[in-house]
Amino acid sequence: MAENVKVIVRCRPMNHSELTLNSKVVVKMKDCMVEIYDPNERGSALPKQFTFDSVYNQDSNTEIIYNDICYPLIESVLEGYNSTIFVYGQTGCGKSYSMEGDKSSDPPEKGIISRAFEHIFEAISVATQTKYLALVSYLEIYNEQIRDLLQPHEKLGQENKLNLKEMPNEGLQIPGLTQEPVHNVHECERYFQYGTKNRMIGATLMNQNSSRSHSIFTISIEQISHIDDKENIRKGKLNLVDLAGSERQAKTGATGDRLKEATKINLSLSALGNVISALVDGKAKHIPYRDSKLTRLLQDSLGGNTRTLMIACISPASRNYMETLSTLRYANRAKNISNKPRVNEDPKDTMLRQYQEEIEKLKKMLESRLSTPLKIDDDKHDDDDDDDDLPSKNNNRESDLDTERDRLITEYEQEMRKLKNLHEHERTEKENILKQIDVIKHEYQKKIELLQMSKGDSVNKEEILKRIAMLKASLIGGEKADDLELSDKRKRKKLASERRLSAIAHVLAKIEMNEDREILQNQYKDISQELNSKTEALRKYRLKVKSLEKEICDIQGEFETERQDYLDTIRKQEMTTQLLSQISEKIVGTLKKECNYSNLEAIKEQAVWLDDCQKYRLPEMIVHRTKLPPAGQNHNRISSSNSETSIKNWSAPNSPPNFDGNDIVGNYFKPKRATELLNQSLRMDTNHVFNTWRDFARNNKPTSSVSQSFQQRSPKKFNNYLVSSENYLKKPLRLKALPNIDKTRKDHLGPLDVV
Ligand code: ADP
Numbered sequence: 190m191a192e193n194v195k196v197i198v199r200c201r202p203m204n205h206s207e208l209t210l211n212s213k214v215v216v217k218m219k220d221c222m223v224e225i226y227d228p229n230e231r232g233s234a235l236p237k238q239f240t241f242d243s244v245y246n247q248d249s250n251t252e253i254i255y256n257d258i259c260y261p262l263i264e265s266v267l268e269g270y271n272s273t274i275f276v277y278g279q280t281g282c283g284k285s286y287s288m289e290g291d292k293s294s295d296p297p298e299k300g301i302i303s304r305a306f307e308h309i310f311e312a313i314s315v316a317t318q319t320k321y322l323a324l325v326s327y328l329e330i331y332n333e334q335i336r337d338l339l340q341p342h343e344k345l346g347q348e349n350k351l352n353l354k355e356m357p358n359e360g361l362q363i364p365g366l367t368q369e370p371v372h373n374v375h376e377c378e379r380y381f382q383y384g385t386k387n388r389m390i391g392a393t394l395m396n397q398n399s400s401r402s403h404s405i406f407t408i409s410i411e412q413i414s415h416i417d418d419k420e421n422i423r424k425g426k427l428n429l430v431d432l433a434g435s436e437r438q439a440k441t442g443a444t445g446d447r448l449k450e451a452t453k454i455n456l457s458l459s460a461l462g463n464v465i466s467a468l469v470d471g472k473a474k475h476i477p478y479r480d481s482k483l484t485r486l487l488q489d490s491l492g493g494n495t496r497t498l499m500i501a502c503i504s505p506a507s508r509n510y511m512e513t514l515s516t517l518r519y520a521n522r523a524k525n526i527s528n529k530p531r532v533n534e535d536p537k538d539t540m541l542r543q544y545q546e547e548i549e550k551l552k553k554m555l556e557s558r559l560s561t562p563l564k565i566d567d568d569k570h571d572d573d574d575d576d577d578d579l580p581s582k583n584n585n586r587e588s589d590l591d592t593e594r595d596r597l598i599t600e601y602e603q604e605m606r607k608l609k610n611l612h613e614h615e616r617t618e619k620e621n622i623l624k625q626i627d628v629i630k631h632e633y634q635k636k637i638e639l640l641q642m643s644k645g646d647s648v649n650k651e652e653i654l655k656r657i658a659m660l661k662a663s664l665i666g667g668e669k670a671d672d673l674e675l676s677d678k679r680k681r682k683k684l685a686s687e688r689r690l691s692a693i694a695h696v697l698a699k700i701e702m703n704e705d706r707e708i709l710q711n712q713y714k715d716i717s718q719e720l721n722s723k724t725e726a727l728r729k730y731r732l733k734v735k736s737l738e739k740e741i742c743d744i745q746g747e748f749e750t751e752r753q754d755y756l757d758t759i760r761k762q763e764m765t766t767q768l769l770s771q772i773s774e775k776i777v778g779t780l781k782k783e784c785n786y787s788n789l790e791a792i793k794e795q796a797v798w799l800d801d802c803q804k805y806r807l808p809e810m811i812v813h814r815t816k817l818p819p820a821g822q823n824h825n826r827i828s829s830s831n832s833e834t835s836i837k838n839w840s841a842p843n844s845p846p847n848f849d850g851n852d853i854v855g856n857y858f859k860p861k862r863a864t865e866l867l868n869q870s871l872r873m874d875t876n877h878v879f880n881t882w883r884d885f886a887r888n889n890k891p892t893s894s895v896s897q898s899f900q901q902r903s904p905k906k907f908n909n910y911l912v913s914s915e916n917y918l919k920k921p922l923r924l925k926a927l928p929n930i931d932k933t934r935k936d937h938l939g940p941l942d943v944v
Pocket residue numbers: 200201202204247278279280281282283284285286287291400434502
């Protein structure tokens with residue numbers, strides 16, 4: 190059945206600075222209505238009125254709010270529904286106060302989150318015939334990036350960016366997000382504190398303010414019960430969302446990182462607003478959930494299968510009038526969103542099912558292990574399946590197995606000795622006996638191996654049983670099933686919350702009753718009374734029309750301001766884009782034509798937007814090497830690579846020098862005269878030139894890698910490398926080689942120097 194998103198408004202008391210600045214109270218609350226007065230209007234101007242599912246003034250506490258509105262929502266999570274509670278409003282208006290409470294106040298004020306933990310575990314403890322698995326996760330969205338706040342200690346400080354992934358049949362998932370099983374309130378609190386601390390540390394490290402990020406704490410409750418021997422699995426999920434401050438950021442003249450942050454917050458909250466508008470519109474064919482991470486994550490909560498509650502937090506002070514009005518308008522739109530909550534029956538993605546399957550698999554493994562022929566002497570070893578006193582049994586078994594193995598080894602050795610003696614004495618039967626030895630050796634080895642294996646098995650068995658026990662311990666429920674008082678207390682609370690809800694519904698119905706009908710249904714004594722009454726009504730309507738006209742003007746004004754804000758942001762972003770494109774153009778100018786990044790247009794076309802990662806996948810940087818036409822007879826021997834080489838490989842520091850290709854341009858334009866002279870000397874005596882080169886290399890030791898790589902080459906290819914290495918050590922070789930061809934050095938050739 191469809192039901193609307195519930196929206197309540199909570200107004201905090203005046204804070205210290207508002208009191209010292211003598212700010213006026215511009216908010217009034219009564220029944221389910223909020224009235225807000227424009228501090229700039231004087232006289233009898235009508236206040237703006239908004240009706241919500243419930244409103245809570247400065248004096249109300251979180252306990253009342255929880256019992257009135259949150260209680261039924263958490264109950265439905267325990268029945269297998271999804272529920273979301275999100276707090277919205279200007280920074281400093283009580284979002285975190287409502288969600289997390291205030292430990293510094295006296296007495297400490299518990300927030301909705303702590304109350305929900307208590308509620309859930311109380312309900313689980315008195316449940317009968319149902320087992321539960323509770324899992325928690327905690328994430329933060331900052332600058333459109335998702336951070337895992339329950340990241341384990343060992344991973345802290347590592348890159349913490351998660352992506353959203355749409356999984357077939359399972360919907361939206363966040364691969365890699367930590368999900369921890371919890372057994373009681375204390376564990377939940379610990380994880381929540383851990384995540385909150387993590388959020389603060391992250392915020393400090395990144396020089397950000399945690400109120401600039403959105404956080405989502407999720408507790409999912411999976412339950413298994415057996416009805417008429419049929420297994421029934423359900424999964425309810427509770428999302429507790431603390432949104433970033435709703436105040437407009439661009440107004441503050443932010444630049445750089447701050448602007449980026451501001452636009453991203455606005456992007457998320459605007460996207461949330463647009464989703465709300467589109468959902469309420471009724472005519473909209475497209476709901477822009479994909480416009481931000483926040484709306485993608487809250488997709489089920491807005492127009493989906495979730496029961497949703499929005500708590501709009503406001504300040505009563507005149508100096509926050511504009512922000513308060515904007516929050517009220519935002520919340521007023523949200524209350525018209527219609528959801529279709531349904532119980533998640535037999536969902537595919539439960540951990541419970543995974544745990545069950547694992548337990549079954551482990552049990553089967555155990556059974557198969559136990560059926561292996563472990564025993565050699567059936568009389569001595571009794572394989573007991575009783576799991577409770579497993580460690581001592583295992584130890585006994587282990588020592589038994591050791592003795593058995595030793596016994597077998599000794600037996601084997603004795604047998605060997607006997608056989609060897611026999612072998613000595615009956616040489617003629619040598620072959621047969623050797624065969625026998627082989628057979629017996631093989632058999633004994635097999636037995637020993639089996640024993641070793643069974644020893645390993647017993648350790649595995651222990652591990653398997655431990656794992657089964659751990660998995661079974663994750664299931665909770667029914668610990669206080671006999672506590673009748675607690676069960677009664679729960680029933681009373683449930684009943685009270687139902688009564689309160691119906692009272693709220695009654696008040697709302699009364700407000701919504703058409704005033705026209707009141708006038709029409711009124712009985713008048715005479716015509717003058719009717720005239721007076723209707724004149725009064727007319728006066729009221731005139732005022733209402735006037736206030737509605739003003740409201741239209743206000744909304745148009747607000748829309749215009751917002752438009753200006755966006756235009757400002759667009760302008761600033763355009764300037765940043767322009768700067769980046771100018772810089773890249775300058776850089777592109779320095780790139781060689783052979784590099785694919787020299788053609789930015791082509792790169793732009795090849796770039797692919799990755800929705801999941803929210804970034805582009807750019808083509809790899811490639812340098813195309815062009816083969817130049819031969820410019821002289823000598824160059825026929827210079828081979829050049831035509832293949833495409835990644836720039837990374839190209840500049841790899843450990844790669845051996847490429848004698849053939851690297852100096853292609855140098856070779857191409859090398860003075861012809863020098864080449865001719867060299868060739869001449871080559872023709873004269875190749876060995877002499879080589880010796881000279883070797884001499885030079887010894888004296889000058891260019892680089893170890895060069896000489897090594899040279900020495901490693903096959904001597905057969907000497908001629909080729911002579912030219913190539915000459916290219917590498919071009920100048921010194923020419924200068925030294927030509928006047929000093931020394932024949933006497935031939936006598937001193939080492940083994941490596943043989944040509
Ligand atoms: P937000 O999370 O919206 O930025 P906070 O929850 O941190 O704002 O509240 C700002 C300050 O106002 C805190 O010091 C908090 O204790 C106080 N505050 C907020 N709401 C209330 C309330 N209803 N009653 C008393 N103090 C409140």
